[in-house]
Amino acid sequence: MQTPEIIEAAARRLTDEYIFPDKAALATDALTAALSAGDFDALDGPALCTRVTEIFFEHCADKHLRLIWSEEPQDLDESDSDALFNALIVAENHGIRRVERLEGNIGYLDLTLVTDASVGAPAIAAAMELVVNTEALIIDLRANRGGAPNGVQLWCSYLFPDDDTHLNNIYSRVKDGTRQYWTLAHVDGRRYLDRPVYILTSGTTFSGGEEFAYNLKTQKRATLIGETTRGGAHPTEFHVLTPHVVVSIPNARSINPVTGTNWEGVGVEPDVAVSAEEAFEVAYRDARDRIEKSHAAADR
Numbered sequence: 001m002q003t004p005e006i007i008e009a010a011a012r013r014l015t016d017e018y019i020f021p022d023k024a025a026l027a028t029d030a031l032t033a034a035l036s037a038g039d040f041d042a043l044d045g046p047a048l049c050t051r052v053t054e055i056f057f058e059h060c061a062d063k064h065l066r067l068i069w070s071e072e073p074q075d076l077d078e079s080d081s082d083a084l085f086n087a088l089i090v091a092e093n094h095g096i097r098r099v100e101r102l103e104g105n106i107g108y109l110d111l112t113l114v115t116d117a118s119v120g121a122p123a124i125a126a127a128m129e130l131v132v133n134t135e136a137l138i139i140d141l142r143a144n145r146g147g148a149p150n151g152v153q154l155w156c157s158y159l160f161p162d163d164d165t166h167l168n169n170i171y172s173r174v175k176d177g178t179r180q181y182w183t184l185a186h187v188d189g190r191r192y193l194d195r196p197v198y199i200l201t202s203g204t205t206f207s208g209g210e211e212f213a214y215n216l217k218t219q220k221r222a223t224l225i226g227e228t229t230r231g232g233a234h235p236t237e238f239h240v241l242t243p244h245v246v247v248s249i250p251n252a253r254s255i256n257p258v259t260g261t262n263w264e265g266v267g268v269e270p271d272v273a274v275s276a277e278e279a280f281e282v283a284y285r286d287a288r289d290r291i292e293k294s295h296a297a298a299d300r
Contacts, residue, residue, distance in 0.1 A: 001242045007035050010052065010067055010247045013239055018172050018252040019113060020060065024294040027059040028206050045244055061265060064207065064250040065238045073243035084238050084246065085148070089113055094120040095147060099127045102138075103167035104288045107131030107192075110140040115146025117154040125188035128158050132190045134289035135294070139212075140200045142226060142276050146207025149181060149235060156215050157184040158191050159222070163265040167215045169180075170235055178255070196290055198283040201226035201268065207236075211254060214268045218258040221288075224270040226279035233262035 018024035052067040097111030163185035171178045199213045199222045210229045214220035234250030237282045254262040274282050
Protein backbone atom coordinates (compact mmCIF):
# COMPACT_ATOMS: atom_id res chain seq x y z
CA MET A 1 0.00 0.00 0.00
CA GLN A 2 1.45 3.34 -1.11
CA THR A 3 1.12 6.68 0.68
CA PRO A 4 -2.12 7.80 -1.05
CA GLU A 5 -3.79 4.50 -0.17
CA ILE A 6 -2.60 4.74 3.45
CA ILE A 7 -3.95 8.28 3.77
CA GLU A 8 -7.25 7.36 2.16
CA ALA A 9 -7.68 4.29 4.37
CA ALA A 10 -6.87 6.26 7.53
CA ALA A 11 -9.25 9.05 6.50
CA ARG A 12 -12.03 6.55 5.80
CA ARG A 13 -11.65 5.02 9.28
CA LEU A 14 -11.61 8.49 10.80
CA THR A 15 -14.77 9.55 8.99
CA ASP A 16 -16.67 6.37 9.78
CA GLU A 17 -15.68 5.82 13.40
CA TYR A 18 -14.16 8.81 15.22
CA ILE A 19 -16.21 9.78 18.25
CA PHE A 20 -16.69 13.39 17.07
CA PRO A 21 -17.80 13.40 13.39
CA ASP A 22 -17.42 17.18 12.99
CA LYS A 23 -13.78 17.07 14.04
CA ALA A 24 -13.22 14.00 11.86
CA ALA A 25 -14.45 15.98 8.85
CA LEU A 26 -11.96 18.78 9.55
CA ALA A 27 -9.06 16.38 9.94
CA THR A 28 -10.04 14.44 6.81
CA ASP A 29 -10.17 17.65 4.76
CA ALA A 30 -6.72 18.60 6.05
CA LEU A 31 -5.29 15.19 5.16
CA THR A 32 -6.77 15.35 1.67
CA ALA A 33 -5.40 18.84 1.12
CA ALA A 34 -1.93 17.85 2.34
CA LEU A 35 -1.93 14.78 0.08
CA SER A 36 -2.97 16.85 -2.95
CA ALA A 37 -0.26 19.41 -2.20
CA GLY A 38 2.41 16.71 -2.13
CA ASP A 39 3.23 17.32 1.52
CA PHE A 40 3.73 13.61 2.15
CA ASP A 41 5.76 12.79 -0.98
CA ALA A 42 9.22 12.96 0.59
CA LEU A 43 8.31 11.26 3.87
CA ASP A 44 9.33 7.72 4.75
CA GLY A 45 7.08 5.49 6.84
CA PRO A 46 7.94 6.78 10.34
CA ALA A 47 7.93 10.41 9.23
CA LEU A 48 4.60 9.95 7.45
CA CYS A 49 3.02 8.52 10.60
CA THR A 50 4.40 11.40 12.66
CA ARG A 51 3.09 14.04 10.26
CA VAL A 52 -0.36 12.47 9.94
CA THR A 53 -0.60 12.22 13.72
CA GLU A 54 0.28 15.92 13.97
CA ILE A 55 -2.55 16.77 11.57
CA PHE A 56 -4.94 14.60 13.57
CA PHE A 57 -4.01 16.46 16.74
CA GLU A 58 -4.24 19.91 15.14
CA HIS A 59 -7.91 19.33 14.38
CA CYS A 60 -9.04 16.85 17.06
CA ALA A 61 -6.66 17.44 20.01
CA ASP A 62 -7.03 13.75 20.85
CA LYS A 63 -3.94 11.96 22.16
CA HIS A 64 -5.40 8.55 21.31
CA LEU A 65 -5.78 9.43 17.61
CA ARG A 66 -2.59 8.32 15.88
CA LEU A 67 -0.99 6.73 12.84
CA ILE A 68 1.55 4.29 14.24
CA TRP A 69 4.67 2.91 12.56
CA SER A 70 6.06 -0.51 13.52
CA GLU A 71 9.59 -1.43 12.47
CA GLU A 72 8.74 -5.10 12.76
CA PRO A 73 6.07 -6.11 10.25
CA GLN A 74 2.81 -7.22 11.86
CA ASP A 75 1.53 -10.49 10.44
CA LEU A 76 -2.08 -9.56 11.10
CA ASP A 77 -5.11 -8.80 9.02
CA GLU A 78 -7.98 -6.51 9.99
CA SER A 79 -9.85 -9.27 11.80
CA ASP A 80 -6.82 -9.83 14.04
CA SER A 81 -6.46 -6.24 15.26
CA ASP A 82 -7.36 -7.17 18.85
CA ALA A 83 -4.36 -9.47 18.84
CA LEU A 84 -2.09 -6.43 18.81
CA PHE A 85 -3.18 -5.51 22.31
CA ASN A 86 -3.42 -9.08 23.59
CA ALA A 87 0.12 -9.86 22.45
CA LEU A 88 1.38 -6.71 24.15
CA ILE A 89 -0.27 -7.35 27.49
CA VAL A 90 0.85 -10.98 27.64
CA ALA A 91 4.41 -9.97 26.81
CA GLU A 92 4.28 -7.40 29.61
CA ASN A 93 2.85 -9.80 32.22
CA HIS A 94 -0.60 -8.24 31.98
CA GLY A 95 0.90 -4.91 33.01
CA ILE A 96 1.87 -6.19 36.46
CA ARG A 97 5.48 -5.12 36.87
CA ARG A 98 5.87 -5.52 40.61
CA VAL A 99 3.92 -6.88 43.59
CA GLU A 100 5.39 -6.44 47.06
CA ARG A 101 4.65 -6.40 50.77
CA LEU A 102 6.53 -3.39 52.11
CA GLU A 103 7.82 -2.86 55.62
CA GLY A 104 4.94 -1.81 57.84
CA ASN A 105 2.60 -4.34 56.19
CA ILE A 106 1.75 -2.12 53.23
CA GLY A 107 0.94 -3.66 49.85
CA TYR A 108 2.43 -2.29 46.65
CA LEU A 109 1.29 -2.89 43.05
CA ASP A 110 3.15 -1.40 40.10
CA LEU A 111 0.91 -1.53 37.00
CA THR A 112 2.20 -0.36 33.61
CA LEU A 113 -0.85 -1.49 31.60
CA VAL A 114 -4.42 -2.56 32.34
CA THR A 115 -4.97 -6.04 30.98
CA ASP A 116 -8.15 -7.30 29.33
CA ALA A 117 -10.14 -9.15 31.97
CA SER A 118 -10.89 -12.02 29.60
CA VAL A 119 -7.22 -13.01 29.47
CA GLY A 120 -5.77 -11.31 32.54
CA ALA A 121 -8.20 -12.23 35.34
CA PRO A 122 -5.94 -14.97 36.78
CA ALA A 123 -2.99 -12.57 36.93
CA ILE A 124 -5.09 -9.89 38.66
CA ALA A 125 -6.40 -12.43 41.17
CA ALA A 126 -2.86 -13.67 41.90
CA ALA A 127 -1.57 -10.14 42.45
CA MET A 128 -4.43 -9.23 44.77
CA GLU A 129 -4.00 -12.42 46.78
CA LEU A 130 -0.39 -11.44 47.53
CA VAL A 131 -1.45 -8.10 49.07
CA VAL A 132 -4.82 -9.01 50.57
CA ASN A 133 -3.51 -9.30 54.13
CA THR A 134 -1.79 -5.92 54.21
CA GLU A 135 -3.16 -2.92 56.11
CA ALA A 136 -2.85 -0.34 53.34
CA LEU A 137 -2.35 -0.57 49.59
CA ILE A 138 -0.36 1.61 47.17
CA ILE A 139 -1.22 1.18 43.48
CA ASP A 140 1.45 2.77 41.30
CA LEU A 141 0.04 4.04 37.99
CA ARG A 142 2.84 6.52 37.26
CA ALA A 143 4.02 4.51 34.23
CA ASN A 144 0.60 3.17 33.25
CA ARG A 145 -0.14 3.67 29.54
CA GLY A 146 -3.73 2.41 29.61
CA GLY A 147 -5.59 -0.70 28.59
CA ALA A 148 -9.00 -2.36 28.64
CA PRO A 149 -12.12 -0.93 30.34
CA ASN A 150 -13.14 -4.38 31.56
CA GLY A 151 -9.72 -4.72 33.16
CA VAL A 152 -10.23 -1.44 35.01
CA GLN A 153 -13.62 -2.75 36.10
CA LEU A 154 -12.08 -5.95 37.47
CA TRP A 155 -9.24 -4.22 39.34
CA CYS A 156 -11.72 -1.78 40.89
CA SER A 157 -14.09 -4.58 41.86
CA TYR A 158 -11.52 -5.95 44.31
CA LEU A 159 -11.74 -2.67 46.25
CA PHE A 160 -15.54 -2.66 46.75
CA PRO A 161 -17.73 -5.12 48.65
CA ASP A 162 -20.32 -5.99 46.01
CA ASP A 163 -21.82 -5.12 42.63
CA ASP A 164 -23.57 -1.92 43.73
CA THR A 165 -20.95 0.65 42.65
CA HIS A 166 -21.44 2.29 39.27
CA LEU A 167 -17.90 2.98 38.01
CA ASN A 168 -18.19 4.35 34.48
CA ASN A 169 -20.23 4.57 31.27
CA ILE A 170 -18.80 4.35 27.76
CA TYR A 171 -20.74 5.66 24.78
CA SER A 172 -19.76 4.04 21.46
CA ARG A 173 -20.33 5.93 18.23
CA VAL A 174 -19.98 2.75 16.16
CA LYS A 175 -22.63 0.91 18.19
CA ASP A 176 -24.60 4.07 18.99
CA GLY A 177 -25.12 2.83 22.51
CA THR A 178 -23.84 3.19 26.05
CA ARG A 179 -22.39 0.40 28.16
CA GLN A 180 -22.43 0.72 31.93
CA TYR A 181 -19.55 -0.57 34.05
CA TRP A 182 -20.39 -1.59 37.61
CA THR A 183 -18.32 -3.43 40.17
CA LEU A 184 -18.62 -7.18 39.75
CA ALA A 185 -20.66 -9.48 41.97
CA HIS A 186 -17.91 -12.11 41.82
CA VAL A 187 -14.12 -11.90 41.85
CA ASP A 188 -11.65 -14.74 42.25
CA GLY A 189 -10.17 -14.71 45.73
CA ARG A 190 -10.66 -12.13 48.46
CA ARG A 191 -11.53 -8.45 48.12
CA TYR A 192 -9.50 -5.61 49.61
CA LEU A 193 -11.96 -3.73 51.85
CA ASP A 194 -12.03 -1.24 54.73
CA ARG A 195 -8.37 -0.28 54.39
CA PRO A 196 -6.75 2.79 52.85
CA VAL A 197 -5.79 2.74 49.18
CA TYR A 198 -3.39 5.17 47.50
CA ILE A 199 -3.05 5.76 43.76
CA LEU A 200 0.21 7.22 42.42
CA THR A 201 -0.08 9.29 39.22
CA SER A 202 2.19 11.18 36.84
CA GLY A 203 2.01 13.15 33.62
CA THR A 204 2.59 9.82 31.85
CA THR A 205 -0.47 8.08 33.32
CA PHE A 206 -2.87 7.67 30.41
CA SER A 207 -6.18 6.26 29.19
CA GLY A 208 -7.24 3.17 31.15
CA GLY A 209 -4.78 4.08 33.89
CA GLU A 210 -6.55 7.42 34.16
CA GLU A 211 -9.95 5.75 34.32
CA PHE A 212 -8.69 3.55 37.16
CA ALA A 213 -7.62 6.66 39.09
CA TYR A 214 -10.73 8.69 38.18
CA ASN A 215 -13.13 5.91 39.16
CA LEU A 216 -11.57 5.53 42.60
CA LYS A 217 -11.31 9.28 43.14
CA THR A 218 -14.96 9.98 42.29
CA GLN A 219 -16.08 7.07 44.48
CA LYS A 220 -13.83 8.34 47.31
CA ARG A 221 -12.20 4.92 47.57
CA ALA A 222 -8.60 6.05 47.15
CA THR A 223 -6.32 9.01 47.75
CA LEU A 224 -4.58 10.15 44.57
CA ILE A 225 -1.01 11.37 45.04
CA GLY A 226 1.30 12.75 42.36
CA GLU A 227 0.80 14.75 39.17
CA THR A 228 -2.17 15.53 36.93
CA THR A 229 -2.43 12.76 34.36
CA ARG A 230 -2.05 13.03 30.58
CA GLY A 231 -5.71 13.39 29.59
CA GLY A 232 -7.10 10.65 27.32
CA ALA A 233 -10.65 9.43 27.95
CA HIS A 234 -11.63 7.94 24.57
CA PRO A 235 -11.56 4.13 24.20
CA THR A 236 -9.85 3.19 20.97
CA GLU A 237 -9.74 0.59 18.22
CA PHE A 238 -6.58 -0.28 16.28
CA HIS A 239 -6.84 -1.01 12.55
CA VAL A 240 -4.03 -2.58 10.54
CA LEU A 241 -3.49 -0.65 7.29
CA THR A 242 -0.21 -2.26 6.18
CA PRO A 243 2.22 -4.67 7.87
CA HIS A 244 4.01 -1.59 9.24
CA VAL A 245 1.18 0.94 9.73
CA VAL A 246 -1.69 0.90 12.20
CA VAL A 247 -4.27 3.62 12.73
CA SER A 248 -5.62 4.19 16.23
CA ILE A 249 -9.20 5.52 16.14
CA PRO A 250 -10.99 6.66 19.33
CA ASN A 251 -14.58 5.63 18.66
CA ALA A 252 -16.09 6.03 22.14
CA ARG A 253 -16.02 8.32 25.17
CA SER A 254 -16.24 7.85 28.91
CA ILE A 255 -19.05 9.43 30.94
CA ASN A 256 -18.51 9.17 34.68
CA PRO A 257 -21.79 8.61 36.59
CA VAL A 258 -20.72 10.92 39.43
CA THR A 259 -19.34 13.89 37.48
CA GLY A 260 -21.22 13.46 34.20
CA THR A 261 -17.99 14.12 32.34
CA ASN A 262 -14.47 12.70 32.01
CA TRP A 263 -10.77 13.61 31.99
CA GLU A 264 -10.27 14.12 28.24
CA GLY A 265 -7.77 16.89 27.56
CA VAL A 266 -7.53 17.93 31.22
CA GLY A 267 -6.27 14.84 33.00
CA VAL A 268 -7.10 13.53 36.45
CA GLU A 269 -6.07 15.87 39.25
CA PRO A 270 -4.52 14.27 42.34
CA ASP A 271 -5.82 14.85 45.85
CA VAL A 272 -2.25 15.54 46.95
CA ALA A 273 -0.21 17.31 44.29
CA VAL A 274 3.50 16.46 44.42
CA SER A 275 6.07 15.53 41.79
CA ALA A 276 5.90 12.02 40.41
CA GLU A 277 9.27 11.31 42.01
CA GLU A 278 7.95 12.25 45.46
CA ALA A 279 4.60 10.47 45.17
CA PHE A 280 5.65 7.10 46.55
CA GLU A 281 7.37 8.49 49.65
CA VAL A 282 4.39 10.75 50.44
CA ALA A 283 1.93 7.84 50.11
CA TYR A 284 4.13 5.41 52.03
CA ARG A 285 4.65 7.84 54.91
CA ASP A 286 0.94 8.60 55.15
CA ALA A 287 0.05 4.90 55.05
CA ARG A 288 2.47 4.09 57.87
CA ASP A 289 1.16 6.99 59.96
CA ARG A 290 -2.43 5.84 59.53
CA ILE A 291 -1.58 2.26 60.44
CA GLU A 292 0.33 3.34 63.54
CA LYS A 293 -2.57 5.51 64.66
CA SER A 294 -4.99 2.65 64.07
CA HIS A 295 -2.86 0.30 66.16
CA ALA A 296 -2.54 2.87 68.94
CA ALA A 297 -6.31 3.38 69.05
CA ALA A 298 -6.87 -0.38 69.19
CA ASP A 299 -4.49 -0.69 72.15
CA ARG A 300 -6.33 1.84 74.30
